[in-house]
Amino acid sequence: GFPLLAESFEVIVVKNADYKPYSDVLRGFSDACTCEAREMKLREDEGGEKVLQESPGAIVAIGTTVFKKVRTIRDLPVVYTMVMPSETAVSLNPNISGVSMDISPEVYIAKMREVFPKAKRIGLFYDPRYTAVFVGEAAKAAVAAGVELVARRVRGPREIPGLLDGMGALDVLWMVPDPTVVTAEAVEYLLRFSFQHNVPVFSFSKKYVEMGAVAALDVDPYDMGVQAGELLNQLAGGTVGPIRVYARASHLTINTKVAKKMGLAMKAEILNKADINE
Secondary structure, three states: OOOOOOOOOEEEEOOOOOOHHHHHHHHHOOOOOOOOOEEOOOOOOOOOOHHOOOOOOEEEEEEHHHHHHHHHOOOEEEEOOOHHHHHHHOOOOOOOEEEEEEEEEEHHHHHHHHHHHHHHHEEEEEEEHHHHHHHHHHHHHHHHHHEEEEEEEEEOHHHHHHHOOOOOOOOOOEEEOOOOOOOOOHHHHHHHHHHOOOEEEEOOOOOHHHHHOOEEEOOOOHHHHHHHHHHHHHOOOOOOOOOEEEEEOOEEEHHHHHHHHHOOOOOOHHHHOOOOOO
């Protein structure tokens, strides 16, 4: 751990662009962290040494691009957020803490059962290089929830069609943020299979709902920033790191047009709490 003993310490918040989700993260972080935070935007040709020149007490990296540039820093706390899960699934230095872009498997499965109460068999593809830990936790969560998780390992998107044909009857296809599984080729095939066989896709981003998935559970960037601030407060208070947590706030989006075509009846209480894509 790297406890920050000063009551007031400066944190450099690093990003590479002014995307709205990044701004929401920064707003949440500023609201939660008992620290002095200063923004820094890294250009494409700048790396972690540029940040170290400012002598910060800690670094917060917003986004995958800047995280790749600062994750080699070892001498002070580094906290990440809005980083692709595949980049944090590898072994990280013990000074690196963060808030995952993944929602916990328990929350995903609970929401799937809420949206699709008759679902008993959930199909999932994953590349063990990126999402083995997440899928292992998902398997345990499925057993606890009384559903069957039919998970298949893949090393490339072209393996998916042959494996899918041998998985038997599925009630839901769960699309996880695995870079091997969310290629354009794989997504196109999964959505086509979904339409042809009336098997709804449950995803991690509303952009896939706009493409034809029935539902998605998105993270809340503002709350991820709050979590990052709370996490840094813990480290500053002497908690031994690393601390790595799932995103805790989520929001449901439902494509009612696709659901209707598949003959899926959605409860009013579910629709009332969701964003609707028609």
